[in-house]
Amino acid sequence: MALNHKAQYIVTLVMVIIGLCLVKGELQTLTHHPAAQAQGSAGGLLSFVVVGDWGRKGMYNQSQVALQMGRIGENLDIDFVISTGDNFYDKGLIDEHDPAFEESFTNIYTASGLQKPWYTVLGNHDYRGNALAQLSPLLRQKDSRWICLKSFILDADIAELFFIDTTPFQDKYFTDPEDQVYDWRGIFPRRKYISTLLKDLDMALRESTAKWKIVVGHHPIKSNGHHGNTEELVAQLLPVLQANNVDFYVNGHDHCLEHISSQDSPLQFFTSGGGSKAWSGDMSPMNPEATKFYYDGQGFMSMQITREEVQVIFYDVFGQALHNWSTSKLLYSTL
Ligand SMILES: *[C@@H]1O[C@H](CO)[C@@H](O)[C@H](O)[C@H]1NC(C)=O
Numbered sequence: 346m347a348l349n350h351k352a353q354y355i356v357t358l359v360m361v362i363i364g365l366c367l368v369k370g371e372l373q374t375l376t377h378h379p380a381a382q383a384q385g386s387a388g389g390l391l392s393f394v395v396v397g398d399w400g401r402k403g404m405y406n407q408s409q410v411a412l413q414m415g416r417i418g419e420n421l422d423i424d425f426v427i428s429t430g431d432n433f434y435d436k437g438l439i440d441e442h443d444p445a446f447e448e449s450f451t452n453i454y455t456a457s458g459l460q461k462p463w464y465t466v467l468g469n470h471d472y473r474g475n476a477l478a479q480l481s482p483l484l485r486q487k488d489s490r491w492i493c494l495k496s497f498i499l500d501a502d503i504a505e506l507f508f509i510d511t512t513p514f515q516d517k518y519f520t521d522p523e524d525q526v527y528d529w530r531g532i533f534p535r536r537k538y539i540s541t542l543l544k545d546l547d548m549a550l551r552e553s554t555a556k557w558k559i560v561v562g563h564h565p566i567k568s569n570g571h572h573g574n575t576e577e578l579v580a581q582l583l584p585v586l587q588a589n590n591v592d593f594y595v596n597g598h599d600h601c602l603e604h605i606s607s608q609d610s611p612l613q614f615f616t617s618g619g620g621s622k623a624w625s626g627d628m629s630p631m632n633p634e635a636t637k638f639y640y641d642g643q644g645f646m647s648m649q650i651t652r653e654e655v656q657v658i659f660y661d662v663f664g665q666a667l668h669n670w671s672t673s674k675l676l677y678s679t680l
């Protein structure tokens with residue numbers, strides 16, 4: 346019967362897809378060519394803004410931050426937006442039809458400067474709901490800006506960005522979840538999930554010929570915020586970044602804005618977790634000597650990248666620049 350054949354076909358197809366995933370396990374790569382070409386031969390200009398920890402239906406200044414992101418986004422003619430996770434409070438999305446998607450995303454980030462792709466990872470709060478719902482293509486049908494995967498690579502010519510699913514690294518969500526329930530579908534066996542991810546990241550970083558390498562995750566490696574350093578990431582992720590000359594690690598999770606430098610390498614740590622509710626005065630100064638900037642209010646961050654230079658600016662809820670930092674690679678060769 347036709348129906349049986351169809352069912353059999355689907356089962357076979359699903360098995361083949363699962364098989365491919367098991368065998369390959371490599372990170373999916375998306376491509377985003379920067380729109381603006383700087384003057385000159387090898388020139389290009391990549392601009393984006395980064396926001397984290399935001400989805401509260403406009404409350405806690407989410408709408409004010411969104412407004413300023415739109416203004417800065419338009420000024421800088423950004424190529425895209427990065428979300429460092431904790432996209433929907435308090436427990437992610439219920440499913441693909443959860444109105445929180447519109448209430449906290451589509452209806453909030455309405456500025457014309459923000460009508461760009463949003464490259465998004467999941468935070469721990471997203472895992473407290475239906476984590477897979479945020480990855481669903483149905484959301485992209487509702488709002489074509491939404492691009493959310495657990496881990497992936499974004500090839501943007503001058504820079505390559507490596508988005509990493511950091512929530513499964515944190516032991517306490519597994520050993521001491523308190524009364525939270527996490528959606529761990531696709532994560533078990535956990536040790537294998539993490540080791541495969543680290544291996545894939547290491548390989549992709551090693552093969553990358555991009556001038557600038559940026560890794561993005563929800564949890565900080567280093568932070569002076571409430572949560573402080575994430576020891577699991579210091580132990581497991583940091584060595585991979587250092588071995589591959591990663592330039593920047595960008596995260597959210599701590600509801601603040603901060604810039605921490607490395608003492609022993611050029612790697613810089615940027616926290617942009619001020620998308621809505623901030624934790625004023627709630628600090629855990631673990632990296633005092635390396636801290637270049639710390640702000641415990643709301644806001645976001647921009648990055649402008651050329652082949653030679655990167656400029657990072659943090660803004661508050663009024664769009665006021667709080668920290669303006671740049672670095673250059675003039676002395677390094679292209680490859
Ligand atoms: C909104 O931002 C202002 C300025 O930083 C701050 O004083 C105020 O407390 C914030 N409101 C909320 C609800 O976070």
Ligand SMILES: *[C@@H]1O[C@H](CO)[C@@H](O)[C@H](O)[C@H]1NC(C)=O
Pocket residue numbers: 658666669671
């Ligand atoms: C940041 O600093 C650069 C110079 O390094 C300057 O040209 C730019 O206007 C500053 N931007 C803001 C928003 O302060």
